[in-house]
Amino acid sequence: NSSPDVGISMGCKTIPYIFVDRQPDLCRIGRELRNEAAIAVDVEADSLFHYHPKVCLIQIATPSKNILIDPLAIESLSELIPVFSDPGICKVFHGADYDIRSLGRDFGMEVNGLFDTQVAAAFLGLKETGLAGVVKERLGVTLDKKYQKKDWSRRPLPQPMLEYAVKDVLYLLPLADTLRAQLKAGNRLFCVEEECRRLSRVRAVEGNPHPLFLKFKGAGKLDARSLTVLEAILKFRDEKARDMDRPPFKVFGNAQIQKMVREKPRSVNELLTRGCLSPGQTRVFGHALCRKINQAMHLPESVLLTYPRKTGKRLGSKASDRVKALRKWREVQAREMGLDPALICSNAQIRVLAVLNPETSDDLKTVPGIRDWQRALFARDICDVLHSV
Numbered sequence: 001n002s003s004p005d006v007g008i009s010m011g012c013k014t015i016p017y018i019f020v021d022r023q024p025d026l027c028r029i030g031r032e033l034r035n036e037a038a039i040a041v042d043v044e045a046d047s048l049f050h051y052h053p054k055v056c057l058i059q060i061a062t063p064s065k066n067i068l069i070d071p072l073a074i075e076s077l078s079e080l081i082p083v084f085s086d087p088g089i090c091k092v093f094h095g096a097d098y099d100i101r102s103l104g105r106d107f108g109m110e111v112n113g114l115f116d117t118q119v120a121a122a123f124l125g126l127k128e129t130g131l132a133g134v135v136k137e138r139l140g141v142t143l144d145k146k147y148q149k150k151d152w153s154r155r156p157l158p159q160p161m162l163e164y165a166v167k168d169v170l171y172l173l174p175l176a177d178t179l180r181a182q183l184k185a186g187n188r189l190f191c192v193e194e195e196c197r198r199l200s201r202v203r204a205v206e207g208n209p210h211p212l213f214l215k216f217k218g219a220g221k222l223d224a225r226s227l228t229v230l231e232a233i234l235k236f237r238d239e240k241a242r243d244m245d246r247p248p249f250k251v252f253g254n255a256q257i258q259k260m261v262r263e264k265p266r267s268v269n270e271l272l273t274r275g276c277l278s279p280g281q282t283r284v285f286g287h288a289l290c291r292k293i294n295q296a297m298h299l300p301e302s303v304l305l306t307y308p309r310k311t312g313k314r315l316g317s318k319a320s321d322r323v324k325a326l327r328k329w330r331e332v333q334a335r336e337m338g339l340d341p342a343l344i345c346s347n348a349q350i351r352v353l354a355v356l357n358p359e360t361s362d363d364l365k366t367v368p369g370i371r372d373w374q375r376a377l378f379a380r381d382i383c384d385v386l387h388s389v
Contacts, residue, residue, distance in 0.1 A: 017066035017166045021073035029067060030079030036062050038090035038115075039083070040172030043099040044165060046153040051245050055106045056152035061169040068165055072155065077107045087112040092176045094118050094131045097202055105204035114196040117172060120179040123188045123195075125338035135171050138178050143167060191373035198371075208238060211305065218258065224304035225297070230261045231305055232296040236289055252281055266294055315354065321389045322354035329385045333378070345374065345382075357386055 020026050033039060040061040047053035058069040058080075071077055083089060084103065091111055093099055095118040103109040121129040128134065132143040147164040157165075183189040212234035213219040213227060222230060234257070241248040256277060265271045268286040272279065277286065315323065327350060334341040345353075349369055358364045361379040 015066060015166065015170065017068055017162075019068045019070070019162070021070040023074055023076070026069065026074055026077070027079045029069070030083060032065075033060070033062070033080070033083045034086070034089070036089055038062075038092060038173060038176070040092045040169040040176075041099070042093065042165070042168045042172075043102055044152040045098075045102055046151055048149055048247060049151045049153060051241050051247060053102070054153070055102050057157070057165055058103075059165050059169040061166075061173060063173060066166050066170060068162060071106070072153070077109075081107070081109055084109045084111050089113055090115055090176075092117060092172045094134070094172060094175075096196075096199055100200060100202055101204040105206075111200050114200040115176050115180070115192075116196050116199060117175050117179055119195050119199065120176070120183060120192050122340065122343055123192050124179065124182055124186070125340075131168070134179075135175060139171055139175060141171055143171075190376070191371075194371055194373050212238060213305070213307070216254070216257075220307045222261065222307070224301070224306055226261050226264075227307060228299060228305045229264055229293055229296045230257070232292045233257050233260055233289070236285075236292045240285065252277060252285075256281075260293070264293060264297060266290060266297070315351070318389065319354045319357075322357065322386055323350055325385050325389050326350045326353060326382070329381060333381070345378070349374075353382060353386070359383065359387070 020029055042059040043055050044057040045053050045055050055071055058071060060067040084091060090113050092115050096114060096116045100111050103111065117134060118129050121134045126134060126137060128137065132145050135141050135143055147161050150161060180189060183192055209215050211231050213231050216230060216234065219227060219230060237248050237251045240251050260276045263274045263276055265274055265276055267290055268282060271277050271282050271286050330341045330344050334344050352367060352369055356367055358367055360383060364370060364375050364379050
């Protein structure tokens with residue numbers, strides 16, 4: 001099981017890895033990891049295959065070891081909690097948001113000492129910030145991502161998937177070193193460090209929003225009857241997905257739901273003839289789904305759903321002028337720094353600045369949502385732009 005003799009072929013050399021699926025071996029690995037200065041981490045989950053997603057594999061790389069941990073075979077991962085919570089051990093992730101939420105949800109882990117190479121790539125102005133793109137750009141290595149969307153809950157995991165998992169962390173430590181040096185040279189490392197501290201505090205949100213249409217694109221443009229039909233269909237899909245233990249989009253997709261909301265089929269025959277569902281989907285779900293749609297269509301006007309609207313005040317003419325001036329400044333600054341304009345200052349931040357209109361650098365400290373690094377780099381520019389309006 002936990003054998004250091006397993007390896008993957010990388011050209012003319014073999015990269016060994018340890019597969020851990022027994023509690024005693026995890027305890028030993030946990031103790032060893034506490035002595036590391038930095039570890040690379042990645043997580044594979046099964047969100048594309050099950051209603052309740054779970055972490056199915058944890059990959060860890062140190063300068064001397066590559067480790068695959070099977071959380072489905074091990075009773076407790078508590079031995080890893082001190083490792084991940086220790087800010088003295090740098091944890092290198094790429095695109096850490098989902099992984100941090102998943103580790104917290106499934107194992108109660110907190111990640112401190114985070115360095116996210118995707119965030120670092122964004123602050124260096126890389127156009128492609130996915131792992132494969134950054135590794136190719138900075139290290140000249142081509143990664144094959146074909147197993148990214150496979151079912152990681154299957155057991156045993158095939159050897160090619162294990163090899164893929166090792167490669168996903170194999171280059172993170174040298175990549176982090178390269179990016180960190182470039183950030184430091186460009187006086188941007190402190191920006192990434194602050195963003196990583198904020199990112200390390202994200203947590204999973206349990207359950208679905210109520211009503212479900214709040215997370216459905218285009219729901220805000222629907223009339224009350226259509227919105228009520230949409231909610232009925234979404235609830236039906238969610239119930240079936242839960243019963244079948246599959247993600248809702250694998251029951252039927254959002255494009256199909258949009259068509260049903262437009263067409264409002266009242267019978268199984270209409271579901272088919274109007275092309276709302278496939279014959280197989282119609283056979284399995286048709287009768288029950290049509291009952292839900294019909295119930296929504298017969299509800300009185302007084303109980304129909306309405307989309308909640310934000311009641312924020314409209315900007316005055318002066319504030320609108322400040323928004324325009326800040327956006328113009330942002331575009332110029334982004335070009336000079338070679339960064340995405342939204343990274344310099346988001347639209348939400350610009351609106352808050354335009355409304356509060358801080359006059360000094362000290363005033364900027366009271367503006368909610370403005371980062372310390374933004375104040376350090378842009379405080380004088382922002383105040384000058386606001387004064388000019």
